[in-house]
Amino acid sequence: MQIIRFLPFVSTLIVFVFAARVLIRYRQRGGMHSLLWGIGFIMYGLGTFAEAYLAFDYTAFMLHTWYLFGAILTPAWLGQGTIFLLVRRNNIARISLIILTLVTLVAAVKIFSLPTTAKPFDVSVPVSAQYKDVLVRDSLSGALLGLFAAYGTLALVGGALYSAYIFWRKRIMPQRVLGNVLIAAGALSPAMGGVLVANHLGDYLFISELLGAIIMFIGFRLATAQQPVTAPAMQSAST
Amino acid sequence: MNRPTDPKTRKQTPRMPANVLYEKVVPIAIGLMVLILVLVIAAVVFAPLLGRGGY
Numbered sequence: 171m172q173i174i175r176f177l178p179f180v181s182t183l184i185v186f187v188f189a190a191r192v193l194i195r196y197r198q199r200g201g202m203h204s205l206l207w208g209i210g211f212i213m214y215g216l217g218t219f220a221e222a223y224l225a226f227d228y229t230a231f232m233l234h235t236w237y238l239f240g241a242i243l244t245p246a247w248l249g250q251g252t253i254f255l256l257v258r259r260n261n262i263a264r265i266s267l268i269i270l271t272l273v274t275l276v277a278a279v280k281i282f283s284l285p286t287t288a289k290p291f292d293v294s295v296p297v298s299a300q301y302k303d304v305l306v307r308d309s310l311s312g313a314l315l316g317l318f319a320a321y322g323t324l325a326l327v328g329g330a331l332y333s334a335y336i337f338w339r340k341r342i343m344p345q346r347v348l349g350n351v352l353i354a355a356g357a358l359s360p361a362m363g364g365v366l367v368a369n370h371l372g373d374y375l376f377i378s379e380l381l382g383a384i385i386m387f388i389g390f391r392l393a394t395a396q397q398p399v400t401a402p403a404m405q406s407a408s409t
Numbered sequence: 410m411n412r413p414t415d416p417k418t419r420k421q422t423p424r425m426p427a428n429v430l431y432e433k434v435v436p437i438a439i440g441l442m443v444l445i446l447v448l449v450i451a452a453v454v455f456a457p458l459l460g461r462g463g464y
Contacts, residue, residue, distance in 0.1 A: 319453045327446045331439050338435050344428075347435055354442050358449065365452045 174296075177376040178222035184383045185215040188390065195394065202263075206251035213244045218379055221297055228291040233305055236297055238281040242315050245322025245361065246270060252329035277314045284311060298367045298375040323361045330354035330389075349393025356386030 189211035196204035217240025220232045250270050254263045285306045292300060334350035337343045363378030365371075 316453050320450050323446065323453070324450055327442065327449075331442055331446070334435070335439055338431075338439070344431055347431075351435065351438050351442070354446075355438075358442060358445055361449050361453075362445070365449055369452065 172294075174376055175225040175294075176222075177380050178218045178225065181218040181376075181380045181383050182215050182222055184380070184387060185211055185218060188383065188387045189215060192390070201255075203251040203255035206247060206254060206267075210244055210248035210251060213239045213247055214383070217241070217244055218383075221376070221379075224291070224293065224297040226293055228293055230286045233286065233291070233297065233301065234282045234284065237284075237301065237305060238278060241364065242277055242281065242318045243274060245326060245357070246274075246318040247322070248357070249322035249325030249329070252325050256329050256332065273314075273317075277318070280311055280314065284308070296373055296376060299373050319361070319364065323357065326357045327354045327361070330357065345395055346393050349389045349391070349395075352385050352389030352392065354389075356382045356384070356389055358382075359385065 189208050192204055192211060193208035195201075196208055217236055220236035221240060223229075223232050224236060247270070250263075250267055253266055257263045286304050287306060289303050291304050330350040330353040334347050334354065337347045337350070359378045359382035360375070363375040363382075367373055367375050
């Protein structure tokens with residue numbers, strides 16, 4: 171039994187704990203960004219759970235679930251949380267959320283209507299290495315995936331890096347700087363894993379998802395921890 | 410006040426930044442990740458169009 175087959179279970183556990191913490195924070199403090207991040211991490215967990223399930227048994231429903239949540243929706247909903255955090259004017263965040271919700275419904279209907287081939291699914295092989303042979307995708311499903319992945323990765327990673335840079339430049343909240351850097355790195359991890367899989371350059375999706383979940387979790391804890399307002403460098407400069 | 414005021418004669422203690430890691434590594438890390446982000450987005454958007462893989 172390969173240990174790599176159990177990695178998605180570990181990822182699922184971490185991601186659902188992460189989602190619970192974010193949603194508890196939303197209940198305590200509010201903030202639409204926290205709610206959307208919580209939804210995004212639940213989607214992340216559904217994707218990794220489907221991946222874990224498919225390492226031991228196959229159903230077409232689980233394959234569709236993995237493709238919808240693991241490959242398409244997760245980055246976009248996490249990124250939408252960052253949009254709500256950073257874009258506060260002109261109702262851009264609300265309008266983009268409405269559009270995202272509508273396109274998500276279209277994507278769900280589309281993905282679950284994709285047929286599967288008669289080729290047998292080998293549970294000893296990672297789903298990311300064989301979904302192209304089993305799931306019959308068309309140009310619309312590919313376009314939806316590219317659209318969601320690009321939007322979500324740009325918003326989530328770009329937003330975290332932008333926040334890190336702003337705090338760093340102002341020399342304030344060093345823990346938030348580091349937290350945002352880690353969130354960006356964690357989000358980039360599965361994004362790079364997905365790009366490698368899509369371009370036949372290696373299958374590191376399991377480990378990239380696990381690393382991404384752990385790094386983002388640490389980043390989130392750092393970014394939301396109580397912290398001094400002034401960075402160490404400024405403290406020494408002002409004394 | 411007997412302190413030497415001439416900058417040439419005054420002995421100064423070299424000052425290091427309080428946190429070199431924070432001052433130097435963070436912007437490099439941010440820059441590197443921006444570069445990776447651009448590459449990932451380019452791969453996601455353009456690779457299928459160029460016939461190089463695709464999801």
